[in-house]
Each structure stands twice: as C-alpha cells, then as structure tokens.
Amino acid sequence: MAEQSSQPQLSEEEQQKILETPPKGTFAIxxxxxxxxxxxxxxxxxxxxxxxxxxSG
Amino acid sequence: MHVDPFEKGWIWLVGIITVIMLGVxxxxxxxxxxxxxxxxxxxxxxxxxxxxxxxxxxxxxNLGVTTNADGSVNVTMVAARYGFxxxxxEVPADTPVTIRITSRDVIHGFHVKDTNAxxxxxxxxxxxxxxxxxxxxxxxxxxxxxCGLGHHYMxxxxxxxxxxxxx
Numbered sequence: 001m002a003e004q005s006s007q008p009q010l011s012e013e014e015q016q017k018i019l020e021t022p023p024k025g026t027f028a029i030x031x032x033x034x035x036x037x038x039x040x041x042x043x044x045x046x047x048x049x050x051x052x053x054x055x056s057g
Numbered sequence: 058m059h060v061d062p063f064e065k066g067w068i069w070l071v072g073i074i075t076v077i078m079l080g081v082x083x084x085x086x087x088x089x090x091x092x093x094x095x096x097x098x099x100x101x102x103x104x105x106x107x108x109x110x111x112x113x114x115x116x117x118x119n120l121g122v123t124t125n126a127d128g129s130v131n132v133t134m135v136a137a138r139y140g141f142x143x144x145x146x147e148v149p150a151d152t153p154v155t156i157r158i159t160s161r162d163v164i165h166g167f168h169v170k171d172t173n174a175x176x177x178x179x180x181x182x183x184x185x186x187x188x189x190x191x192x193x194x195x196x197x198x199x200x201x202x203x204c205g206l207g208h209h210y211m212x213x214x215x216x217x218x219x220x221x222x223x224x
Contacts, residue, residue, distance in 0.1 A: 030070055041078060054090055055173040055188040
C-alpha cells in the first residue's frame with residue numbers, strides 16, 4: 001500500500017522559483033560570521049594590544 | 058575552472074576581511090609606530106656571548122637599571138639558563154624605558170606579562186626594546202622561547218613604581 005507523503009506537493013513552477021531565489025539564510029550566516037570575527041579582532045587589537053602601549057626598538 | 062557560487066562568496070568575504078585587517082596593521086605600524094622591535098634586522102648589534110661576564114655593557118657589575126640625564130631609564134639584562142639577571146628590576150611608570158638584553162647560551166625570549174614588552178633574545182645579538190609602562194605594579198618577566206628542561210622556571214620580577222619613587 002502506497003504511503004501518502006507528508007511533504008507538501010510543489011509544482012514545477014514553485015520548485016523552480018525556490019531554486020532561483022538567493023540563499024538568504026546562507027548570506028545571513030556569512031554576515032553574522034563576518035561581524036563577530038571583525039568585532040573580536042578589532043576588540044583584541046585595539047582593546048588589548050594598542051591599549052598596552054607602543055613598543056619600538 | 059568552475060567555482061561554486063557559495064565558494065566564491067566565502068572567498069570574497071575572507072579576502073575582504075583579510076585586506077581590512079592588513080590595512081589596519083600596516084596603518085598602525087607606519088603611522089603610529091606599532092610594530093615589533095626591528096633592530097635585529099635593520100641594524101643587528103652583535104656581541105660575543107662567551108665574554109659577556111668579562112667586561113663591557115653586560116658585565117655583571119653593569120647589569121640593572123640606570124637613569125639617564127633626561128630622566129629616561131636603561132635596563133641592562135642577561136638571559137641565561139634558567140633565569141634573567143638581575144632577577145628583580147624596578148623602573149618608574151610613565152618614563153621611557155630602554156631594555157637591552159642578550160643571551161649567554163641559547164635562544165631565549167622575554168615577555169613582561171600584561172604589557173607589549175617582548176622580544177627574542179638570541180646569543181650573539183643584543184635585543185633592544187623601547188617602551189613605557191603606564192600602570193605601576195609587579196609584573197612577571199617570563200621566558201617565552203623554549204630553552205631547555207628548566208624553561209618553565211625561567212622568570213623574574215619586573216616592578217613598575219610610581220614615578221617619584223623611580224630609580
């Protein structure tokens with residue numbers, strides 16, 4: 001006996017539309033990564049290294 | 058060559074981040090003078106490590122802290138397995154300090170903890186670090202280059218005192 005799928009049935013048009021739209025979730029993850037990384041880097045560079053004073057030789 | 062669009066996106070993102078970071082580092086290096094001590098490459102100062110104790114700047118009697126006429130301070134030290142000599146150094150805060158250090162035996166490093174004062178200490182060369190210490194306190198001066206079985210015991214005290222009490 002064939003089981004009925006619980007997935008909504010998408011038409012060819014709907015499937016094509018999903019495939020052609022930009023991957024907003026992926027871009028959101030990339031942006032979040034970039035913001036966290038840059039914030040941490042600038043925080044440590046200016047908050048710790050620069051804050052401890054200049055050194056030369 | 059086909060590159061997946063997502064791969065391309067990540068490559069661009071990482072490339073832009075790298076360019077920004079390098080830009081900040083180069084700007085602070087050239088405009089603010091924030092860079093590692095470069096005397097070892099630009100103008101290496103050599104010395105015979107086997108004769109340090111005999112005479113000259115790094116003879117035992119000449120080690121320690123001296124104050125110049127303009128109020129700046131010189132710290133002359135020797136690194137040797139397994140300690141820094143002299144073992145306690147006291148400098149005034151907010152005063153230009155020049156640390157000159159060399160090694161008697163193997164490659165060491167020194168780092169005044171919680172500050173940017175750090176350098177390799179290589180036998181045959183004199184390392185010079187010029188800096189200022191803003192906060193009075195007692196700092197550990199650690200060897201940060203593996204130099205042998207006693208490396209983890211190699212540390213000394215670096216004291217920064219209020220300016221009026223400085224030597």
